[in-house]
Every structure is written in structure tokens, then in C-alpha cells.
Amino acid sequence: MAGDMRSITLTINGRQLSRDVETRLTLADFLRDHLDLTGVHLGCEHGVCGCCTVLLDGRSVRSCLMFAVQADGHEIETVEGLSTDIDKLHPIQEAFSEEHALQCGFCTPAMILRTKELITNDGELSREEIREQLSGILCRCTGYQNIVNAVVSAREKMHDPQVAGR
Amino acid sequence: MKPPPFAYFDPTTLEEALGLKAQHGLDASVLAGGQSLVPLLNMRLASPEVLVDTNRVDGLGGLRRSNGTLELGSMVRQYVLEDDEVVAQAVPLLAAAARHVGHRENRHRGTVGGSLAHADPAAELPCLALVLSAELVARSNRGERVIPASDFFDGFMSTVLQPDEILTAVRIPVPAGNVGWGFEEVARRFGDFALAAAAALVTLGDDGSVASASVALAGVSDTPVRATEYEQALVGTDPTPDNVASAARIIERLVTTSDDIHATQVYRRKVAAVTASRAVTAAVNRARGGE
Ligand code: FES
Ligand code: FES
Numbered sequence: 001m002a003g004d005m006r007s008i009t010l011t012i013n014g015r016q017l018s019r020d021v022e023t024r025l026t027l028a029d030f031l032r033d034h035l036d037l038t039g040v041h042l043g044c045e046h047g048v049c050g051c052c053t054v055l056l057d058g059r060s061v062r063s064c065l066m067f068a069v070q071a072d073g074h075e076i077e078t079v080e081g082l083s084t085d086i087d088k089l090h091p092i093q094e095a096f097s098e099e100h101a102l103q104c105g106f107c108t109p110a111m112i113l114r115t116k117e118l119i120t121n122d123g124e125l126s127r128e129e130i131r132e133q134l135s136g137i138l139c140r141c142t143g144y145q146n147i148v149n150a151v152v153s154a155r156e157k158m159h160d161p162q163v164a165g166r
Numbered sequence: 167m168k169p170p171p172f173a174y175f176d177p178t179t180l181e182e183a184l185g186l187k188a189q190h191g192l193d194a195s196v197l198a199g200g201q202s203l204v205p206l207l208n209m210r211l212a213s214p215e216v217l218v219d220t221n222r223v224d225g226l227g228g229l230r231r232s233n234g235t236l237e238l239g240s241m242v243r244q245y246v247l248e249d250d251e252v253v254a255q256a257v258p259l260l261a262a263a264a265r266h267v268g269h270r271e272n273r274h275r276g277t278v279g280g281s282l283a284h285a286d287p288a289a290e291l292p293c294l295a296l297v298l299s300a301e302l303v304a305r306s307n308r309g310e311r312v313i314p315a316s317d318f319f320d321g322f323m324s325t326v327l328q329p330d331e332i333l334t335a336v337r338i339p340v341p342a343g344n345v346g347w348g349f350e351e352v353a354r355r356f357g358d359f360a361l362a363a364a365a366a367l368v369t370l371g372d373d374g375s376v377a378s379a380s381v382a383l384a385g386v387s388d389t390p391v392r393a394t395e396y397e398q399a400l401v402g403t404d405p406t407p408d409n410v411a412s413a414a415r416i417i418e419r420l421v422t423t424s425d426d427i428h429a430t431q432v433y434r435r436k437v438a439a440v441t442a443s444r445a446v447t448a449a450v451n452r453a454r455g456g457e
Contacts, residue, residue: 024172133270
């Protein structure tokens with residue numbers, strides 16, 4: 001695999017790390033293949049499905065449409081940054097589980113990260129607005145109904161002082 | 167679905183970026199937000215030898231309003247159009263239409279200049295540049311060129327940008343006077359490219375008739391188009407919804423996109439005329455002070 005190589009340093013789920021990468025390596029492949037963050041799902045690899053969504057400096061982006069070198073110096077959050085412990089789920093993960101907002105789970109990491117972004121930045125969205133804001137991520141299973149329910153429930157949980165600190 | 171190899175540069179100054187474009191010309195693609203170019207790379211529909219990534223170039227990401235002009239750096243992200251107060255005040259049409267550009271995740275990366283230079287005929291920003299009579303600023307080592315949007319798009323996904331040029335800014339005259347705006351789009355799913363989209367600016371005279379109108383469409387031809395005949399037909403008329411809709415029949419003739427998997431040409435003609443008349447009616451209502 002001869003190619004243009006670069007050394008990059010970035011923060012992933014709160015941890016700073018450095019790696020050497022080929023410049024044509026997508027951010028998605030970097031996260032999955034080099035860092036084992038396989039919660040980043042690749043559905044289409046050309047920007048259509050949204051399942052590869054990660055947060056770049058707090059904003060949702062499609063990681064199949066970025067190169068790892070472009071993330072040099074930036075902060076990335078993947079679903080693994082919320083919780084990987086089944087007994088201590090993040091309130092958004094809890095909400096998705098309770099509301100049956102997933103079936104196969106392929107779109108779920110993306111939906112959860114986008115939900116986190118929406119709850120943090122956008123305050124009180126109506127159900128209609130939530131749908132528009134989730135339109136960039138395709139779910140082939142649920143029909144979206146329960147995903148919208150989960151976003152609403154996650155928002156309530158996060159605003160509850162008992163769980164908000166988590 | 168992996169991009170072919172390329173030589174990658176991410177200069178931090180415009181001079182370096184222009185030097186690379188001067189050296190490599192057509193062999194070098196500019197990587198802005200990557201929302202159109204990277205899919206093409208991943209599908210290997212494009213295989214430039216060199217990528218000049220402008221994301222770290224200083225000075226292309228700002229916006230400011232001065233002397234009746236809103237100037238957007240070419241690397242301004244599309245979500246900024248949606249969120250920024252200055253944009254909403256100066257050119258509310260742009261702020262409102264921005265939410266139709268892809269999905270929010272695309273707009274977090276996608277840029278104003280990238281979309282214009284990519285020149286997809288069904289994309290919103292090229293159509294908005296036309297309706298707003300924007301000017302596009304292109305730089306090369308040879309100097310600076312200011313290109314009116316009406317001269318910029320010269321064929322299917324093609325612009326008059328030269329191989330050594332980089333788009334650096336867009337200047338939009340801030341609409342003034344008794345002017346209202348409208349934007350209408352029909353797409354198969356929210357966030358998809360438009361089957362047809364129309365943007366309109368309408369100025370009303372003291373007697374309530376149309377003093378001037380600017381209407382542009384996306385998705386109907388090889389390039390975004392201004393509906394000049396429709397604009398002329400509107401001027402001087404009393405813009406009742408009926409008058410606006412019947413004059414919009416002219417629009418059907420502008421539609422040259424042939425049948426595709428999304429729509430037949432016949433259907434697209436109807437959709438184009440309806441979106442145009444709705445955009446104009448919305449603009450008239452806003453010019454009258456309604457919402
Ligand atoms: S894998 Fe990135 S959008 Fe589908
Ligand atoms: S749960 Fe299967 S794709 Fe969404």
C-alpha cells in the first residue's frame with residue numbers, strides 16, 4: 001500500500017492519539033480499521049445513508065466523506081464515546097432501548113450521535129422538526145416512529161437533573 | 167468504494183493553493199467540503215492526480231455585510247447560511263433556502279463555493295446565486311476576476327472557472343426596497359436534489375403592481391436558469407395568485423431535462439411552473455408585509 005503518508009494527531013472520544021495514515025484513507029475507515037471503533041457503520045460509502053455519522057468538533061458529519069488527515073487537530077466523537085457498558089448506558093442509549101428505537105441497529109450509532117447533537121444545540125424541537133433533522137440518516141427497519149419517540153424521551157431524561165450529569 | 171490514490175496538499179495560504187493550481191491545472195481538483203467530490207472519488211468517477219484541500223487555507227471562511235453587499239468567503243459552510251443572524255437579516259431568502267441543501271450533516275461540511283463550482287443544475291445554491299444576481303470572485307496567479315452569476319454556469323456541471331483559478335468569494339447585493347422573497351422546492355425526499363426548485367424576488371410598486379421580478383429555477387435544465395420571459399410577463403401586472411399562476415405557463419418551455427428515474431419531462435414541466443408561481447406568490451405576500 002504505497003501512498004502518500006501523513007502523521008496525524010487528534011482527540012477521539014476524549015483521548016488524544018497520533019497515527020500515521022495514508023492520505024486517501026477515509027475518516028470512517030480510519031476509525032473502524034485502525035482504531036476498532038466499529039460503531040461507525042458503512043452503508044454506502046458515498047454520502048447517502050448517514051450511518052457513518054460522527055461528531056467532528058461537536059457537529060455531525062459523514063465520516064465516509066472526509067479523509068482522516070482532515071481530522072488532524074480536531075476532536076471526534078463516536079458512539080463508543082457515550083458508553084460501551086451495557087449496565088451503565090448513556091441516557092440517550094437508554095431511551096433508544098426503552099422506546100424500541102432500533103431493530104437491526106445499523107443506523108443506531110448515527111441516530112444516537114445526531115440525537116446528542118440535537119439535544120445539546122437545538123432545544124425544544126417539535127416532532128416534525130425532529131423528523132426533518134434526522135432526515136440525513138436512513139433507517140430501513142423502524143419506520144422512524146420509535147426513533148422520534150426516543151429523541152423526545154432522551155431529551156426529557158437529559159433535562160432531568162438526576163440523569164443529566166451522566 | 168475507496169478513493170484512488172492522489173497526491174494530497176492542504177496549504178494554509180491562498181498563495182500556496184493558487185501555486186498548486188497553476189502548476190497542476192486540470193490534474194488538480196480543489197477539495198472544499200467534499201460532499202460532492204468525495205462520493206465521486208469513492209465511486210472512482212473522478213480520479214484527479216492531485217487534491218488541493220482548501221479547508222486549512224486562511225481567510226476564505228468569513229462573511230461580512232458592507233455597503234449593501236453580503237460577501238461570503240468561498241469556504242463558508244452551508245449550515246452557517248442557516249444559522250447566521252447577519253445572513254438572515256441581509257438575505258433571508260438565502261437563510262431559508264439553505265435548509266434544502268442536502269441534509270444538516272452535509273451542510274456542516276459543504277461550502278458555498280464548493281456547491282457553486284460543482285454547478286449541479288439541480289442544486290439550490292447555483293439557482294440562488296442567479297436569482298440574487300450574485301458576483302463570483304475567482305483568483306489565480308494571474309489576478310482576480312469578478313464573474314456575474316449569469317455568466318458563470320456554462321453547461322452541465324461546468325463553469326467558466328479556468329484550470330488555474332480558485333473561487334474565493336461570493337458577493338450578493340442585499341435586496342433593498344419593497345422587496346419580498348419566495349423559495350419552493352419539490353424533491354422526492356427531504357434533502358434530495360430538487361425535481362424542480364424555484365427562487366423569486368419581487369418588488370412591488372406603490373400601486374401594488376409588480377415593479378420588478380427575478381425568478382430562477384433549479385433542476386429543469388443543464389444549468390440553473392433565470393426565467394426572463396416570466397419575469398417580464400409579471401412586471402406591471404396585479405400579482406393575484408391567478409395571474410401569477412397563469413403567466414407561469416411560460417416556464418414549461420424552459421424545462422429541457424429529459425425523462426429520468428425521478429420524473430418524466432412532462433411532469434417536470436408542471437412541477438417547474440407550479441414551484442415558480444408559488445415562489446412568486448410567496449414573494450408578493452412578503453413584499454406586502456405578510457409572512
Ligand atoms: S456510509 Fe457514509 S453516508 Fe453512507
Ligand atoms: S434499526 Fe435497522 S436500519 Fe435502523
